[in-house]
Amino acid sequence: MTFIVGVLALAAVVCAAMALRAGKALVSALWLAGTSALVAFMLYLMGAHEIAVVELSVGAGLVTILFVFAISVAGDEALDVRTVIPRPLAIGLVIAAGLLLGWFTVAQPMAGLIQPIAAPVAAPLADVLWNQRGLDVLVQIVLIFGGVLGVIGLLADSAEKPDVKGPEAGVRDQTAEEVQL
Amino acid sequence: MTWTPLTLVLIGVICLLGVGFYGLLISRNLIKIIVALQILGKAALIAFVMAGNVNGQTGQGQALAMTIIVADTIVAVVGLALAVQVRRRFGTMDIKALSNLKG
Structure with a gap:
């Protein structure tokens, strides 16, 4: 194992x-x-x-x-x-962060201070998710809908406003100038 | 120090966090930044499940891990949509191009 x-x-x-x-x-x-x-x-x-x-x-x-x-x-x-x-600098920062994390977790200098905050409860995931963490489920649903709406908004905006003018746009501009003349 | 599965998982979590943090610091490509964020999210996911196992509250840790998966996926979805938009508008995925947004 x-x-x-x-x-x-x-x-x-x-x-x-x-x-x-x-x-x-x-x-x-x-x-x-x-x-x-x-x-x-x-x-x-x-x-x-x-x-x-x-x-x-x-x-x-x-x-x-x-x-x-x-x-x-x-x-x-x-x-x-x-x-x-x-x-x-990036490597130094990563090593420093890793050493700090390792010191506080693997080496456990404060092992005596870290205690379970409550009596261990071996509840199944479904029970915890629906009965104790109902708000989390609601937040997840809101996140999913928010993400979908955000993506739709982002992609729909680009479809309406193309940035690059094609050859037809140039022909149209030229025709408009000729009409003005 | 004895090498238990818990210790190895913990070292793996720290290494994954380090790799993700390093990628976030050095990368200028939007796709790479999202990949680094995903790696950080996976490290956090393992850490929560492991903390639940250590504490004896496996259900709590797994429920929070489920929330992390959903949030991480939404971050990837919105981030990739933003990357596509940036590519269309600026012609590149370099985050330097976004400096034009400064007031």
């Missing part, structure tokens, strides 16, 4: 790194799908079976399809070489 979890965690990290290193956006999306699938496998081994299924279908399936759709619409642009901030 320990070996399998270790291999899965390592593979997920490698896939995530390859997703960021990939030269093409489509390849990057495929590496991200691999990361999602490995994360779903890890979740399954941790006992979260329902979450693993949702992650596999949504994270590795739906999101990948969305990426492929967006890349096919927008084009697979050659990605940047220069970075927003200097690379050594």
Whole structure:
């Protein structure tokens, strides 16, 4: 069990790194799908079976399809070489953040202070989701509808206002000038 | 330190957070930024499920993980739609092009 979890965690990290290193956006999306699938496998081994299924279908399936759709619409642009901030500074920040997280979690200097806030309750997911976390479900529904409406609004706006004038527009402008003369 | 599955998962979460954070810092391409955000979301997802298991409240952790999946997907959807719009208007996916939005 320990070996399998270790291999899965390592593979997920490698896939995530390859997703960021990939030269093409489509390849990057495929590496991200691999990361999602490995994360779903890890979740399954941790006992979260329902979450693993949702992650596999949504994270590795739906999101990948969305990426492929967006890349096919927008084009697979050659990605940047220069970075927003200097690379050594970024690496330093990431190492500092990782060390801090590792110190407070793996090393557990405050292990005596971290206690369960309530008595452990092994309630099933459906019971917690519908009875105790009803507001979360409502927020999820609002998020889904808000996201769909936002995407419809964004795409509809572009359909009404094309930016690039085609050859017909030029002919129309020329005709209008001739009429004025 | 003994290498338990919990420790390995925790190290994996930290490494995933590091990779996502690094990608968010150095990338100028909108698609890459969304990929980095997705990686950060996956790290948070594993962390919540693991915290629920450690605390003995597996249902709570999994319910929050479900919320994270939904929120992460909506972030990807809206972000990709914005990326398509930026590409159409500016002809590039470089976030430097968005500096024209400054007042």
